[in-house]
Amino acid sequence: MSDLPASGPDWTHIIGELRSSVTITDAADPEQPLVFVNDYFLQLTGYSREEVIGRNCRFLQGDGTRSETVREIRERLSQCLPVRTEILNYRSDGSPFWNELNIDPIFDTEGRCVLFVGLQYDVTDRKLLEEEAAHAARSAHRQSRALMEFIGKLNHEMRNNMNGVLGLLDIVLMDESLPDDVREYLELAKGSGDTLLNIANDALDLAGAANGRMKLERIEFNLRQVLESILKTHSARAAEKGVELKLAIGGDLSQRTYGDPHRLRQVLDNLIGNAMKFTEQGSITLSAESLPQRTESGEQQIRFTVRDTGIGIPEEHMDKLFKAFSQTDVSHARLYGGSGLGLKICEELVGLMGGRIFAESREGEGTAFHADIPFSTEG
Structure with a gap:
């Protein structure tokens, strides 16, 4: 790296020309007064240099400034730590603006914090958009x-x-x-x-x-018996269509399980009924296996899978699966019927039980729905 010219660049001029607000504060003074501001800071705030030099930046605060944010800034500066935050400030004419604040401590050769250098950005437009989006949501x-x-x-x-x-x-x-x-x-x-x-x-x-009115039970039940019972419910329809129903249960699963078997049955009934609707030949397999990770409360994570050899789902329709009143294709709805609510209900129920549901599919090769749901093995 080549040495800079002896005279060096005019750093004050360079900083003064930046299109970002720059401030330098005396960290050694308990009042932490401003000792330098560039021209863009003056444009941003509407103050003159004479009005701000020697003053603490708190003059930018107003009624809408959150006291928690001010307290956080002061605590970090008292420990000579960097600050990264957003704060509502006010210009000299009283108009508010959202200030993205970045402050770094500068230390001398003996490790003493002597200055705070701040960069400020007007992010008012972005904050307004965020607030509008939150209001719309x-x-x-x-x-x-x-x-x-x-x-x-x-x-x-x-x-x-x-x-x-x-x-x-x-x-x-x-x-x-x-x-x-x-x-x-x-x-x-x-x-x-x-x-x-x-x-x-x-x-x-x-x-x-x-609307949060659906409640969960927590009772002891035999997992294998519940899964076998669910398949029996669909056995007549499967025999009528010539579709084979299969059950696969992992050997490490505890058969004594605590949770809500009714809601589990409702989810799996919906998934198997959906698979039956779109499977004209082949098989539908219901499987359950233990996942290696447990919940923070120690519950066993069980993956329930309903896999069929049906018509599959086009890739462009996968994102519509869990939307109410939606099926993958209008022609399918006409041919196979249904309310278009089943999968949405499954998603709501699985979420209520603290789990997640997702699907894998390839058009013409079948579909697999996976529901990862936590259950306790202890009463």
Whole structure:
């Protein structure tokens, strides 16, 4: 590295020309007064050099400045530590601006802190955008909760009435003297009613989860028995379609498990039902295995996987899987039916249980849904 000219560059001029605010404070003085500011600092704050030199920077503070931020800055400077923060400051005309503050201590050859050099940036526009985004997010959340509340009330009424209609249809269908064509029409009506009832139940579950009204049980249950029972529920439909159902349970899993078997069943029922819908041949496998990591409270992480050999999901549709009222393709919805709420409910339930759910798929080669859920093995 070549030596600088003996005279050296004019550092004061260079710093003065920077399009960033620069300040230098005397760290040896208890009042920590400003001993240098560049021109851009004066432009940023609206003060003159004579008004600021010899004063502590607290003159930039005002009613909206957070006292916690000021206290944090003072504590770090008292220990000669760097400061990186954002603070609401005020110009000479009283107008506020958000100041991104970067302060570094400068030490002499004996290790004493003699100066604080600060760089300041006006980040008001960015902070306004952040506040607008946060306000929009809060507003969207309130609207979403209101919508879910409405959906819940609407579907509660619909479910009550559908139960009445389906009950009457069951009574009529018990009449063995019904003509075949009338029975066929009634069974079609009952099938449609069952579909509407399932949609109402799904919507109620989703509304309950979104509004925090869905509660979890913590009871002891036998994991293998629950998984076997879930597969039995789908065995008739699988046999009808010629799809093989398989169960694989890791040998290191404790069979005595504590948690909410009802919500676990609800998640896996949805996933298997979804797999059955899109699998015309081959197999559907439900597996459970222990993951190596445990939760901070010592719970066992179990990965439940529902893997099918169905039609798969196009890559461009993977990000739509867990959105309410969405299916991967309109033609699939028409062909296979469904409310489009099942996977969203699974995501809500798994999240409620402290886990996560994700999918892997390749079009034409099947899909695997993984739900990592913590369960306790001790009462």
